[in-house]
Amino acid sequence: MAGEAYKAIVVGSGPNGLAAAITLQRAGHSVLVLEGMDTIGGGTRTQALTLPGFHHDVCSAVHPMGAISPFFNTLPLDRHGLEWLYPEVSAAHPFDDGTAAALYPSLAQTARGLGVDEKAYHRFMEPVIKALPQLLPGLLSAFPGFSHPFLLADFARRALPPALRTARRFATEPTRGLWAGMAAHAMLPLEKSMTSAIGMMLMAASHLGGWPVARGGSISIGNALAAYFLSIGGTIQTGFFVKSLADLPPAKAILFDVTPRQLLEIAGASLPAGYRKRLAAYRYGMGVFKIDWAVEGPVPFRAPVCRKAVTVHLGGGIREIARSESAAWSGQVPESPFVLLTQPGVVDSSRAPAGKQVVWGYCHVPHSSGHDMTEAIERQVERFAPGFRDSILAKSVMSAVDMQAYNPNYVGGDINGGVQDIFQHFARPVLSFSPYRTPAKGIYFCSSSTPPGGGVHGMCGFHAAERVLKDGILDRV
Numbered sequence: 001m002a003g004e005a006y007k008a009i010v011v012g013s014g015p016n017g018l019a020a021a022i023t024l025q026r027a028g029h030s031v032l033v034l035e036g037m038d039t040i041g042g043g044t045r046t047q048a049l050t051l052p053g054f055h056h057d058v059c060s061a062v063h064p065m066g067a068i069s070p071f072f073n074t075l076p077l078d079r080h081g082l083e084w085l086y087p088e089v090s091a092a093h094p095f096d097d098g099t100a101a102a103l104y105p106s107l108a109q110t111a112r113g114l115g116v117d118e119k120a121y122h123r124f125m126e127p128v129i130k131a132l133p134q135l136l137p138g139l140l141s142a143f144p145g146f147s148h149p150f151l152l153a154d155f156a157r158r159a160l161p162p163a164l165r166t167a168r169r170f171a172t173e174p175t176r177g178l179w180a181g182m183a184a185h186a187m188l189p190l191e192k193s194m195t196s197a198i199g200m201m202l203m204a205a206s207h208l209g210g211w212p213v214a215r216g217g218s219i220s221i222g223n224a225l226a227a228y229f230l231s232i233g234g235t236i237q238t239g240f241f242v243k244s245l246a247d248l249p250p251a252k253a254i255l256f257d258v259t260p261r262q263l264l265e266i267a268g269a270s271l272p273a274g275y276r277k278r279l280a281a282y283r284y285g286m287g288v289f290k291i292d293w294a295v296e297g298p299v300p301f302r303a304p305v306c307r308k309a310v311t312v313h314l315g316g317g318i319r320e321i322a323r324s325e326s327a328a329w330s331g332q333v334p335e336s337p338f339v340l341l342t343q344p345g346v347v348d349s350s351r352a353p354a355g356k357q358v359v360w361g362y363c364h365v366p367h368s369s370g371h372d373m374t375e376a377i378e379r380q381v382e383r384f385a386p387g388f389r390d391s392i393l394a395k396s397v398m399s400a401v402d403m404q405a406y407n408p409n410y411v412g413g414d415i416n417g418g419v420q421d422i423f424q425h426f427a428r429p430v431l432s433f434s435p436y437r438t439p440a441k442g443i444y445f446c447s448s449s450t451p452p453g454g455g456v457h458g459m460c461g462f463h464a465a466e467r468v469l470k471d472g473i474l475d476r477v
């Protein structure tokens with residue numbers, strides 16, 4: 001509890017906060033986690049947002065990076081209740097003619113499904129799949145690592161061009177549409193660098209493992225991390241929202257699972273002016289508008305493969321998706337938004353009463369937009385799954401403004417902890433050899449606003465804690 005002596009305090013219990021706390025506690029230091037909300041988990045929470053018996057993932061739902069996280073894979077999370085459930089189809093992408101492209105766990109099956117693009121897909125992805133096991137630890141850290149320079153150079157050659165340019169590798173509209181849906185996870189216009197990197201990593205993660213959900217909801221990830229942390233002697237206090245450093249008991253290191261804007265509010269007075277200025281220049285990107293539905297029966301997708309995928313990308317062809325992302329980025333509400341939809345009931349019957357399902361869908365909107373996208377999102381679902389509207393039993397909506405009110409880390413509705421373009425991928429939260437450490441003694445960042453960025457994988461928290469350990473600050477008397 002607060003008041004006792006802890007070597008380190010972690011503010012925030014998202015996956016990165018818990019990863020940092022576990023890393024320090026495992027190294028033999030006493031750690032206190034302080035969480036502002038009444039429950040732990042940050043972006044992994046699962047709640048009854050609509051009707052009793054319906055368990056909705058408030059934020060993250062599908063965990064390709066969680067399943068291959070080098071940090072998570074060192075933990076006995078299965079013994080603390082985490083079970084990954086893998087769909088037969090990682091992601092599906094329907095078109096207006098009733099067909100769909102699909103990403104499978106198998107590279108060969110994915111390629112075969114792409115028809116004349118079979119060879120092009122093999123050429124593009126095979127070297128990535130071969131190199132990734134060696135490159136992954138470096139790619140998921142502050143620096144890509146130069147121990148495999150040739151592999152890294154080839155990876156960069158594929159990853160760095162904008163997704164729209166990479167799309168020219170493929171001949172058909174379905175393949176280009178599938179590719180655009182993957183790249184749009186970057187929350188950047190598809191004309192920008194880094195969009196190919198994100199699309200490629202997501203496709204590679206499917207071929208290296210799959211795109212699983214956690215049985216019972218994403219909170220099983222947060223709960224497993226918290227249970228393991230407690231089992232090794234850690235302490236968690238919820239309902240403790242930190243507004244200032246003065247709120248905290250004494251500790252040698254404080255790790256913040258927050259973004260630069262919040263750290264400025266909490267600890268600005270302790271930071272040098274130059275660093276404050278750099279943090280203030282940190283950029284946040286587009287927001288999201290999300291709907292959680294409780295529905296009767298499966299989503300009536302016309303393309304059968306969509307009924308086997310937990311993740312379905314709705315937005316038609318590459319041009320339409322590119323327009324949607326460019327609009328949201330430049331401050332306009334997209335008329336025909338690219339919608340990311342998940343239906344975890346495809347593999348997890350525990351989420352809803354028998355015969356019913358939880359489904360979420362979100363689209364990207366301008367930063368801080370309060371615009372209601374319910375009609376536009378439901379129109380997109382109905383376009384590929386006629387009859388969907390009739391299956392809705394209840395819904396809960398969150399605009400970009402609501403997102404930030406729910407979790408202050410989602411500044412303006414940005415769920416990525418800040419823009420992750422080519423510059424800010426390496427300059428999270430500032431350009432530095434030691435991005436996790438601030439100039440103020442004992443104050444560190446550990447959130448997704450540090451490398452390697454957004455997603456539930458815990459690598460930001462792990463690296464932040466490693467930095468603290470290397471700095472030796474906890475051992476000093």
Ligand SMILES: Cc1cc2nc3c(=O)[nH]c(=O)nc-3n(C[C@H](O)[C@H](O)[C@H](O)COP(=O)(O)OP(=O)(O)OC[C@H]3O[C@@H](n4cnc5c(N)ncnc54)[C@H](O)[C@@H]3O)c2cc1C
Binds near residue numbers: 011017262288290449
């Ligand atoms: C709608 C949505 C869908 C997503 N889908 C996916 C997905 O499918 N797969 C995926 O991998 N990722 C997804 N993400 C992203 C993922 O959830 C985040 O990248 C991840 O949770 C970031 O982890 P974090 O620990 O850095 O921060 P968070 O998870 O945001 O945790 C921060 C924690 O700190 C607490 N906190 C903040 N300020 C304070 C304070 N001052 N005092 C005390 N506590 C504080 C917050 O309450 C929160 O619990 C999604 C996010 C959203 C919102």
